[in-house]
Amino acid sequence: MLPQPVYFGLVGAVSTSIDVAVYWLLTGPAHMAPLPANALSYSLAAINSFVLNKFITFRCTETQSSSILQLAAFAIVRLLCLGISTLVLALSLLLVPSLAAKLASVAVTFFIAYTLSRQLVYR
Numbered sequence: 001m002l003p004q005p006v007y008f009g010l011v012g013a014v015s016t017s018i019d020v021a022v023y024w025l026l027t028g029p030a031h032m033a034p035l036p037a038n039a040l041s042y043s044l045a046a047i048n049s050f051v052l053n054k055f056i057t058f059r060c061t062e063t064q065s066s067s068i069l070q071l072a073a074f075a076i077v078r079l080l081c082l083g084i085s086t087l088v089l090a091l092s093l094l095l096v097p098s099l100a101a102k103l104a105s106v107a108v109t110f111f112i113a114y115t116l117s118r119q120l121v122y123r
Contacts (some may be wrong), residue, residue, distance in 0.1 A: 007057040008114050011049055019045035050074050058122030073121045077113065085109040 092101035
């Protein structure tokens with residue numbers, strides 16, 4: 001069995017792949033506008049992340065009512081992480097090139113998302 005952070009990273013990689021692939025399909029072949037496509041692709045990736053982290057990374061077995069609370073906590077954590085990621089990216093862009101800034105925001109957000117997910121979502 002791998003350590004939780006490794007599973008969390010693997011789930012994140014799968015979720016990021018879903019986000020990018022769905023976005024590409026919606027904006028390319030489906031000719032959807034970028035903003036609605038992004039909202040849909042991010043939402044699908046977030047749902048995937050919730051389910052895989054719940055059952056694989058953190059191996060949760062709660063009841064349905066606790067799952068609803070867990071989903072609400074997950075949504076709050078994801079919104080907070082989006083804000084942190086945006087802030088780190090904006091500040092990093094003042095110092096380093098775009099790709100390096102993005103990687104910095106991903107690294108910071110990964111550790112915050114893992115810690116908050118472990119403490120607040122998948123207890």
